[in-house]
Amino acid sequence: MSEDHKKTLQSQLWNIANTLRGKMGADEFRDYILGFIFYKYLSERMHLFADEILKNDGLSFDDLDETTAEGTEILAAIQQESVERLGYFLKPSELFHKIAEKGARKTDNFILEDLTAILKHIEASTMGHDSEDDFEGLFEDLDLGSSKLGKTESQKNELISKVLSYLDKIDFRLADTEADVLGDAYEYLIGQFASGAGKKAGEFYTPQEVSTILAKIVTTGKTKLKSVYDPTCGSGSLLLRVAKEVEDVGHFYGQEMNPTTYNLARMNMILHGVHYQRFDLKNEDTLEHPAPEHADLRFEAIVANPPFSAQWSASAIHENDDRFSAYGRLAPSSKADFAFVQHMVHHLDSGATMACVLPHGVLFRGGAEGHIRKYLIEDCNYLDAVIGLPANIFYGTGIPTCILVLKKQRENPDDILFMDASQGFEKDGNQNYLRPAHIERIVSTYRKRESLEKFSQVAQRSEVAGNDYNLNIPRYVDTFDEEAKVDLDEVAGKLVALEKEMGETEKAIAGFCAELGIKAPF
Structure with missing residues (x-):
């Protein structure tokens, strides 16, 4: 994965984040944009995982019919394996791009209730499994009813739909297992939010340069x-x-x-x-x-x-x-x-x-x-x-x-x-x-x-x-820099020369003043 693609992705995500900037403080819009990126990540990962399972049957996860007995049976099998392997489950109708597409419609485009239910369902899919503690309350900071998103439900829906639509156009390239471009972009966003969060930044972020020093020290001499x-x-x-x-x-x-x-x-x-x-x-x-x-x-x-x-x-x-x-x-x-x-x-x-x-x-x-x-x-x-x-x-x-x-x-x-x-x-x-x-x-x-x-x-x-x-x-570490020695005879000589030069300058000024018929300034 090229460095150019990584920088492009970082720029795209930061521009989308700024869609929310005028509505709320840095720490608040951080929670929304990072939460939505995470939802898109979970969705795309689920999609790739399910398609791999269905590949030998010539089926696509996107095309499964959730209302039929056959579709329900297939989804139940996928859910069991997904929760075991990924830790969570999403139905085809709950995938990020489906919600983003609905929000982008001209009519019948209200998605806030659907989105709230989906985020709750991601957490609910883990209940009773080993991953429950790791997903519990993950999306609790995404308050889609907050007045900071808009005065009316329509305004809130319009803003969230716009953000999801922008994110939907970005390819996270999760199929490329050799690179962690999205992870790097996520880190970049966290750093950007920290730089604008003032004193609160210390609550959640250590500058990467310092992190690198600490990490290199504790891994000295180790490969694992x-x-x-x-x-x-x-x-x-x-x-x-x-x-x-x-x-x-x-x-x-x-x-x-x-x-x-x-x-x-x-x-x-x-x-x-x-x-x-x-x-x-x-x-x-x-x-x-x-x-x-x-x-x-x-x-x-x-x-x-x-x-x-x-x-x-x-x-x-x-x-x-x-x-x-x-x-x-x-x-x-x-x-x-x-x-x-x-x-x-x-x-x-x-x-x-x-x-x-x-x-x-x-x-x-x-x-x-x-x-x-x-x-x-x-x-x-x-x-x-x-x-x-x-x-x-x-x-x-x-x-x-x-x-x-x-x-x-x-x-x-x-x-x-x-x-x-x-x-x-x-x-x-x-x-x-x-x-x-x-x-x-x-x-x-x-x-x-x-x-x-x-x-x-x-x-x-x-x-x-x-x-x-x-x-x-x-x-223990002597960092004292000795000041250069001052040659007092040399300094005295310079002062004498300067005084002589000033005297000559004053004589010249006095002459000019006499020609003009005005009093000299000294």
């Missing part, structure tokens, strides 16, 4: 992963990014507190071709009420971009929680950063790697955070690397951030790698971006574990202990 976990998975993009760095990921796990974002993550997984049996995402508060199904699991790779310095209860009840009890202190209620780290460390398997993005404060703040930091370094010896990133690379916040890399069985137990990558970026408007060369330098330095002048330093653990476990990067 048994499992990957993100305790604050947002739209699921970070989990999917990890999958691009290896040949295969056995299972994806994640938790997301926001219901709307949780729905988006499940859609993202399915749309990228991750079978429902290979992902296990939960709509839970990771710190306060972690998913009980994940309690005893340990993961081969963990990646995360937790909400920076979020509040949490820090309740005394957590002092007996296995995730926190060994440390003797809880992260402060006003800053949950280390609570997320403790949660991830608890779920990290032996020989596994975790990489998470955090605010710089975790490197040097004292109190409970200093105590936890010391425990992780001195008692556990889990901290493998600290990487400082540029400021203003996240949507919605301009603060500088860092990446902490932790392992339970470190190959280099006597040292910690520090990296100052804060100056490696390209500015575009108000946003800073990491380019491929910046990413490559960070990842290469981590993998080679190099000390590079003014960029990285492999520091002994004894040095970190000597700094009272303060991880502030300038303590």
Whole structure:
């Protein structure tokens, strides 16, 4: 699949999304357009799957008559296999292009009730099956009765029909199993929505450049992963990014507190071709009420971009929680950063790697955070690397951030790698971006574990202990640029010459003023 086709598809989908832009906020029209794209994807996938089953009988799924006994019998057989293999079922009359065609008619074109029923039926088709949890409530954010779509039912119907008609003209090319063009386009849209969502973007999206760094770090030396976990998975993009760095990921796990974002993550997984049996995402508060199904699991790779310095209860009840009890202190209620780290460390398997993005404060703040930091370094010896990133690379916040890399069985137990990558970026408007060369330098330095002048330093653990476990990067990486020496004799000479030149200029001006019969200005 050509790069040109991918860019064309991205442009087409973004233009369709903008049909809704004037009606509602970015986060709201995001939910509609991504939901409709997902419905079209499920429909086309169902269509391809059913046609393959019917091929030997010379039948087409589109042409099956749902009202006859024969048609009903064939559909029942297809439904059983579809729910088992795909996780859901759609009848021929419920396919996306059938609804889009009805909405495009001049008359008898009201589709809102049909569309609402179809979206509910997709979910209902999974009930009692293994895929039920993965499809439950997926379309609950598509409120087709919302006044934001129009004042009257006719106006709402006209707008939705227009969007579906535009989408119907786009070929997702799902038969091309070698490419993930639609998945890439979906990721592109999520990124576009994040860039316009301001502070809310941090709730669901990690910039791809940062995701790439995290993914490359946790897959270092691996071609396959048994499992990957993100305790604050947002739209699921970070989990999917990890999958691009290896040949295969056995299972994806994640938790997301926001219901709307949780729905988006499940859609993202399915749309990228991750079978429902290979992902296990939960709509839970990771710190306060972690998913009980994940309690005893340990993961081969963990990646995360937790909400920076979020509040949490820090309740005394957590002092007996296995995730926190060994440390003797809880992260402060006003800053949950280390609570997320403790949660991830608890779920990290032996020989596994975790990489998470955090605010710089975790490197040097004292109190409970200093105590936890010391425990992780001195008692556990889990901290493998600290990487400082540029400021203003996240949507919605301009603060500088860092990446902490932790392992339970470190190959280099006597040292910690520090990296100052804060100056490696390209500015575009108000946003800073990491380019491929910046990413490559960070990842290469981590993998080679190099000390590079003014960029990285492999520091002994004894040095970190000597700094009272303060991880502030300038303590270890010297980025100071000595200012050029000033030759005072040369400067003095220039001042004398300048004064002489000014005196000559003043004489010339005085002469001109005398000729004009006016007073000189000095």
